[in-house]
Amino acid sequence: MSERVALVTGSTSGIGAAIARRLVRDGYVVALHSRSSAEVGRAMVRELKNASYHQADLGDETAARGLVASVLEAHGRLDVLVNNAGLSIRIPHTDLKAATPALWRQMLDVNLIAPFVLVAEAEAALRASAASGPAASIVNIGTHAGSRPKGSSIPYAASKAALHHVTKLLALSLGPDIRVNAVAPGLVETPMTANWPDMLETWRAKSPMKRPAKPEDIADLVAALCANDYVTGEIVIADGGLNLT
Template sequence: MPNQQQTAIVTGGGTGIGRAISLALARRGFAVGVIYARSQTDAEDTLRQIEQEGGTARSFATDVRDRQAVQAMVRQIAEDWGPLRYLVNNAAITRQLPFADLGAIEDEMWEELYATNVKGAFHCAQAAAPYLRQTPGAAILNIGSIAGETGYGSSIPYATSKAALHGLTRSLARALAPEIRVNCLAPGAVETRWWAGHEDNMRRLTGSLLLQRISTPEDIAETALMLLEARSMTGQILRAENGQTL
């Protein structure tokens, strides 16, 4: 980790996995931009915890679907705080739908999920790349999903959008090498608010887990930091799913 304070941006940084990653980075000495779209209260709670622990953070209301808003946010963080080393594309949405019911899928669902889960990640990478190139050891981490590997998840549009994000990871790894490493972490089921009220569906989707446990956001954050630091890895999709797909 850096000797002097450097900066990380975490989209969807106020809740769940994003919150855990924001806290973990702050504990490693990074100034953290906690990006949120609708979860202002959660983002502010994350910010307060970081500051109470002696860390540096700011929250930014930014819709990753809005390219110009993303560019303005990244520019402000980079200019105010200095070296940008890490971008974590965690912002994502889903729709809980009966998986086999194709008739339940509307066009607007495809557009909504792709705009956030795929184009949003690209917007952030596009805006951050010029700043990341200036920082040795820079990396982008996309938070994908095991649904993007298996094709099975909370809905077909969600699983497909995550598969596209995995593909985007490989493309960006080629486009941004050698200065910027780009990897993807594909969690299985994680104990977050996404599954509140849908616990039975979560257990059905995960099937038999060899480790007989559901991941916590902190588990995923620990693995995320490992990938951000992995100097010999780029273009990789790392599964963190408790043996679900073995």
């Protein structure tokens, strides 16, 4: 296990940082990534054994393609890809003009196209991993709003719904060498969502678990999907049961 490598995008804070730390505990060498918080990334490299840090703006296709090459240069292999990086902008669903074509393109670039580009770039390395061990694993981080008409904005929910469908299509295309699944969180306690008191109250009042998720809750689920050598094509909703209401 000690030589297996996992790339986790958007991994210097929130859910991504929790996933990176959990995978290190499971024995992976982790390649960290962020768009701008390089100082935090370098500090995490000092914290996490044998980790590396890679800076790239995933809204830029060339930078996204270069991220996988940078990880392979640093580690020589890739066994797990976690597409966690994403863009969410709060726009009331009734304010159609605020959801401009430019914002649509921005969210589609980061939330849908970039993960697909990373999978395409990583495919050969992931297949090479499977040739000498268990199936490689891709885990995409979607959202419960990709499965029901909710979310911080219509463009965000639509981009993640498309990512869910792409997850299933990729599972069909890449198996058995590469398993592809998605985790679809509801509200997660992060610095960003601390400014969303209305959403926090919704989870405390309406969800069966009476709380939003912690980043570690999502990280545990990602780790379980990475560890399982059979499950593929699944969208696992992790919203404390709010989808039941």
